[in-house]
Amino acid sequence: MSENRIMLPAILPPELKLQVKRRSVCRHLQLKISNVAYVLTLTAPLKCPVRQINAFLQAEAENILSFLQKSGPARENYLKLLQNKEVFYLFGQECKRYVVRQASKTAAEVKQEAETYTFYVPQAWTQEAVATFMHNYFRRLLMQKIADLRPELETRLGLTASYHIRRMKTRWGTCNVAKAKININSDLLLFPVSCLEYVMCHELLHLKERRHNRHFYELLTEYCPDWRASAEILCKRHYLCLLDNL
Numbered sequence: 001m002s003e004n005r006i007m008l009p010a011i012l013p014p015e016l017k018l019q020v021k022r023r024s025v026c027r028h029l030q031l032k033i034s035n036v037a038y039v040l041t042l043t044a045p046l047k048c049p050v051r052q053i054n055a056f057l058q059a060e061a062e063n064i065l066s067f068l069q070k071s072g073p074a075r076e077n078y079l080k081l082l083q084n085k086e087v088f089y090l091f092g093q094e095c096k097r098y099v100v101r102q103a104s105k106t107a108a109e110v111k112q113e114a115e116t117y118t119f120y121v122p123q124a125w126t127q128e129a130v131a132t133f134m135h136n137y138f139r140r141l142l143m144q145k146i147a148d149l150r151p152e153l154e155t156r157l158g159l160t161a162s163y164h165i166r167r168m169k170t171r172w173g174t175c176n177v178a179k180a181k182i183n184i185n186s187d188l189l190l191f192p193v194s195c196l197e198y199v200m201c202h203e204l205l206h207l208k209e210r211r212h213n214r215h216f217y218e219l220l221t222e223y224c225p226d227w228r229a230s231a232e233i234l235c236k237r238h239y240l241c242l243l244d245n246l
């Protein structure tokens with residue numbers, strides 16, 4: 001490895017672009033990633049040696065790779081991706097979608113076979129209309145998944161709430177305790193179902209304990225023993241926070 005060039009570790013996809021920013025105010029090496037634009041942005045202190053930066057990248061390479069593999073694109077770019085690519089993530093699984101325009105169609109129809117989703121749409125529909133249809137379709141899938149998980153979870157916890165899907169930038173879920181109303185981040189559609197279940201459980205438990213105190217985490221561990229594994233998957237996104245303004 002070159003001692004004077006900052007290089008992407010070899011295990012990372014070669015099409016991933018690396019952008020290096022040197023900052024005098026920066027104290028630590030930081031990474032940001034966009035898995036839509038496929039750009040890894042590294043911010044480094046002005047005088048940080050190249051060797052140290054390369055070692056840092058090397059140490060983070062596996063995290064970056066698993067992030068690229070596991071997480072879906074940012075919600076805002078999700079429709080854009082659906083427009084352009086045939087591969088997307090649904091509940092942590094790689095799926096394919098096809099759009100078939102048909103002159104004979106007056107309304108859209110979806111056929112699902114295993115991990116393949118085919119959208120048959122009227123010929124005259126604009127790209128935007130297709131995107132909106134797909135967006136609503138996938139949102140319904142998320143709502144359905146919530147409805148599927150709900151009875152068992154609510155019976156086990158002895159708690160009940162209403163659920164709403166929202167686009168949120170900084171939270172996976174919120175709970176309005178007074179109204180027993182839970183908002184679920186629409187991005188959870190992209191992650192494994194265990195993550196959705198964890199977020200639902202977490203928010204429901206706020207009906208018992210509002211704060212993130214020891215009691216709360218005791219309850220969480222009692223009712224959702226594997227919560228740490230799900231939180232870790234979700235955390236990768238905080239850790240390598242997504243840029244969604246591309």
Ligand SMILES: [Zn+2]
Pocket residue numbers: 202203206212
């Ligand atoms: Zn919470």
